[in-house]
Amino acid sequence: MVAEGFTVDLNKPLVFQVGHLGETYEEWVHQPIVTKKGPRFFHSDFWEFLTLTVWWAVPVIWLPVSVWCISMSISRGLSLPEIVPLIALGIFIWTLIEYTLHRFLFHIKTKSYWGNTAHYLLHGCHHKHPMDHLRLVFPPAATAVLCFPFWNLVKLFTTPSVTPALFGGGMLGYVMYDITHYYLHHAHPTRAVTKNLKKYHLSHHFRIQDKGFGITSSLWDIVFGTLPTTKAPKTEQ
Ligand SMILES: [Zn+2]
Ligand SMILES: [Zn+2]
Ligand SMILES: [Zn+2]
Known part of the structure; x- marks a missing residue:
């Protein structure tokens, strides 16, 4: 049950505590909490280990899969000029998936x-x-599971030669997204574009969490x- 005034003990594993916070x-x-050191999730070292992912695991694992998908379209008869726009379309569709997942899920x-427990993990x-x-x-094991419904969805709307290239493009978009997300949190961009993106995402974290x-x-x-509005709501009249 929801305990009124339940407080989370940050020194104990968090995952099975957060549910008690209720509303x-x-x-x-x-x-x-902006410390570099993350909290403990589980008592068990095994489950704890599964919650930890180094950022470079994403390109190391998923770039080859993406390239393999794209090459599958070539072996199924598509030419390079046919494939490039499909990859671009895949990346574009990914940006909509990225937005939809982040906003609604x-x-x-x-x-x-x-x-609460599921939301905390997600x-x-x-x-x-x-x-x-x-x-x-995103932990690669979770991404791997998600690949199946997405692959089948793409398959539903495409011919067998188009499916892998479009899916591979989408995966490329995903890799770019996860690397960008890591970069925005941990790098110190100097160029205007990346500087603004960082500011934009930090505003989602620290200013208006239901925007951006x-x-x-x-x-x-x-x-x-x-x-997000350009001015903080408090300063607006
Ligand atoms: Zn968010
Ligand atoms: Zn973030
Ligand atoms: Zn949130």
């Missing part, structure tokens, strides 16, 4: 024990400890009207 979870999870409102942990560098990119869902661009925030 106060939403507020708790959006009060960030990662920011779903929860208050039940298991709802995205809540990243909002609570945004600088935890080992809980930022795009990571690699603000395109879909513009389209769907979730662009």
Whole structure:
């Protein structure tokens, strides 16, 4: 049951605690703690290990898979000029998936024990400890599981030669997204474009958490009207 006034003990494993926050979870999870050292998730070293992902695992694992997919389209008869626009389309579609997942799934409102627990594992942990560098990119095991529904979805709308190239393009988009997300949290960009993207994403974390869902661009925030206001609400009259 929801304990009134339950407080989380940050020195103990968090995953099975956060559910007890009930309706106060939403507020708790959006009060960030900005230490580089992440919290303990589980008592078990085995499960704890599974929650840790180094950022470079994403390109090391998924770039070859993406290239392999694209080459499959070539072996199924597509030429390079046919493949390039499919890859571009895949990347473009990914940006919409990125926005949709982040806005509607990662920011779903929860208050039940298991709802809170699932949300914490999915995205809540990243909002609570945004600088935890080992809980930022998507764990490859989870990505692998998600590949199946996405592959079947692409398959539904495409011919057998087009499917792998489009899927590979989408995967390329995913890799770019996860690397960009890591970069925005942990690098110190000097160019205007990347500087602004960093500012944009940090505003999602520290200023207006229900705005600015795009990571690699603000395109879909513009389209769907979730662009954060330029001034903080408090300073507006
Ligand atoms: Zn978020
Ligand atoms: Zn959130
Ligand atoms: Zn972030």
